[in-house]
Amino acid sequence: MDHLFFNCIFINGFWKRIFNWWDIGWKRVNNFEDFYSCCFKVKILGSCKSLWLIAIVAAVWSIWLARNEMVFDNKVLMMDTLVFHAKMRALLWSRAAFDECRFHERLWWLCPYKCCLSKSDPGGWCFPPHGWFKFNVSGIVFEGVRGGGGVLRGEDGIVRALFSGPIDASDAGTGSLIIEIGSREVLSWILEKTRRRWSHKVIFAELERRWSRVGKLSFSAAVANGNEMADSLAIAGANRTSMFKAWW
Template structure:
């Protein structure tokens, strides 16, 4: 999202909803929250992921990008959420900020929200998420398209273009 004079033109999610651009622009989290945008990408036989953690001022506090050993997009998307939780905890943010994890897959979003709909084959990944969630006090999940997740999307693409 483009900044103007150090300020975001849309300061809250409700401002974006009113504009009709909901899900299409990155919006900073409220004060006291940090937001982890994550993205997984599958091209041909390669799967990669990327993520960026930003504070309420929009400052990037952590980035990750890399290939996934699994060759399934959904497993990678769920694994990327688990990686974001692990990184948040490893950085010592627990107790300092609440966490929003924003990602693009509507299927994975529904699986996160409804345990009964989760595919059995992804059970191991969801167990890792549940362990992470039990260690982080306040986590919220949000669905966004790639336009609202541009940096994470770019990191996922970069992970696929790296040799080796």
């Protein structure tokens, strides 16, 4: 067991990346006792210490699940995939454990020790009407690289499904949509044509062509940071080579 989790070269590389993710130097250990002693002695304060310990447990569980898939399903284990699954699992577990305390999910993939917020922060995701599901989606384009992410939650706010990965632009097809926009200025351009900039004329003409394909479409202003988890999944998806999907 110690060899599986600590003593092989591949897993040592994995732990180095997980510790570097938290800006902590990795020191090789030989067994679980030394490992957990090392983790508990890390100098992280407050709620971030709890996030750190959740991330460590999620990483251990990710190794175990990956090992089982290799043995029983003949799957090939890639380092980037294992690291992504560990970070994703830790994010979901942290959101479940700290439902009363928000944190900047966009920073989770880069420097999680900086992403904590106080309980009094007013921003965040808004619950859908009774009997509804809410599907938050986000897309990002940076230097030709495109990524997308989405989170489906029920009326209780519990995550039911999510995706993250590279995306290509395509028409949405027909249906009914309520779109929340983070910029009130952009929302005013959409709702009032007289406010639109002349330089954006071609862009809005193309948008209206696509909007006409949707059965029922309405727009509203989004609450600040209300789409943060979808944004973080889109950022992570831009760095992936394949689509990640999960539902339960």
